[in-house]
Amino acid sequence: MDFDKEYFNLGFLDTLSYKDTVIHRLDPRTKVIATFALIITVVSFPKYEITGLIPFFLFPAMIFSLGDIPVWFILKKVMVVSVFAVFIGIFNPLFDTHVRLDLFGIPVSGGWVSFFSILMKFFLTMCSALLLISTTSFPGICHALQKLRIPEIFISQLLFLYRYIFVLVEETLRMVRARDLRSFGKKGRGISIFVNLIGTLFIRTIERADRIYHAMLSRGFSGTIYYVKRDRLRKADFVCLFLTGMVLILFRTYDLVSFIGKQTERIF
């Protein structure tokens, strides 16, 4: 993992989320609910499904274009993301060898079909998570979760964490840079140096927490955190939710791809 790049990406996603487009203006609740609905619908397909998944690419395509999100940035992130699904999925062709498809005379085993299906689901679900955060500010998502009855302590924890990530990551960045400058080749990057580095970082963290606490106390903190911003569901939100729901049901229930394919066949 490249430290500077990771940090840059984090900041860039944050910047993206403050754009002002049709998608960004929707209420965070709408986007959270719609994203979850999309993910659940996608993973609910049985394991050999390929054609049924294709229509769902409409969602990322529309959010990319309507939300003005740089496609390559997100795609690159999806590609380098933790590859556990791919790693596990690649075993499918080894264990499931009976033929399921005939691709112009080339037999394709069920394992490859299900592996491809996993890849498509992987792409769709990862994309929707990243698109959610690049079209909705993180505090916005927290407010949405709060409105959806997630316990308050967890919400304030998320907000606190998010605020201090940038502070602490920069502190860590300086420490890592110092370590790298003092180390040569593999030397100096070992585990004992790492433990000392983390230990120091941790002590600094605790001391910082103490300072923050005193600062909060002197500003009248008494145990509860108050929120000022109030989001309201507007007409656009209801329309969006309704349309998303309808389209999801349509895509899940009817095999549009085969339908279109058959119509085209009939024409030619």
Place this chain on the structure above:
Amino acid sequence: MHMSDALLSPVVGATLWAGTLGTIAYCSKKIKENLDEKMIPLMGVTGAFIFAAQMVNFTIPGTGSSGHLGGGMILAIILGPYAAFIVMASVLTIQALFFADGGLLALGCNIWNLGIYPCFIAYPLIYKPIVQKGMTPKRILIASLISVFVGLQLGAFSVVLQTLLSGRSELPFITFVALMQPIHFAIGVVEGFITAGVINYMRAARPELLESIVDSRPLSPEIKTKKIVLVLLVIVIITGGIVSWFASTNPDGLEWAIERVYGKPELPEQETGITALLKAVQERTAFLPGYTFKKKEVPKEQKIPGGDENAWPNVEAGTTISGILGSIMMIGLILLVGFGIKAIKKKGT
């Protein structure tokens, strides 16, 4: 290792989410009951610490590969189980959103796998009893090693179970276990040493800090072992019940595939009461009309490769061709919509 959306079925994902949300609610209640307000900034900043520390790489001795910190156990030792679980959940939430680590449906599983085991099993049942007799560096090392090891093994085993119950992967149980557990053994040893190292470093450098935190955290005194075991047992039974019930009523995974290919379910099914109802609902909502059955009425499309057809009885060339054609059309349509919106927007500005 993070569980992934693509390997999950909705039922498993939702069940684990329910368990995770329940635990978050329970922990929040516990923290609120005896809140030291000092904890709120402390939890936030230690979360950020874990996040930042996970981004630092180090070289694993002997292998040359690089590893990074997990951190669940450090949190549990410093903050106590309830606060540690909330912090771990928040860190994983942010990772799921910003790095798409695993995905949003799998987030429930990931919080469960990486949060529950270190906070509610390894810490109270292993770490605490060992260290209680005296906080010497050696004891801390042994306690950390064992508790981290147990926490990670349980987490890895849950990943295996969640994947298998979802039925998206073909890996046989034994192979999967043989693959996951040794990897996490190696990770566990490294993580155990780091955990012990950080705690010992703190004890040596600023012992008063460690103590003051331990004093201020909620519920540092007794958590009853019996109670934990009992709660876990109940959770296991409920989860097992729900999952197995769904697994038997939903023709998911392989059964579903068999049904689709042969046109009727191979295995005899009980069709009474709720089972029949669910099946009716499933058929109404999830059945893909005209996919396999219609093809059988139109035999003239079956004339592609002649002799091989007996060898692979479940291959249907007609469906494949219309599938490919339709897919291409669909992708074209989607791209058209995407670029169309972009073009219109550009014109507008």
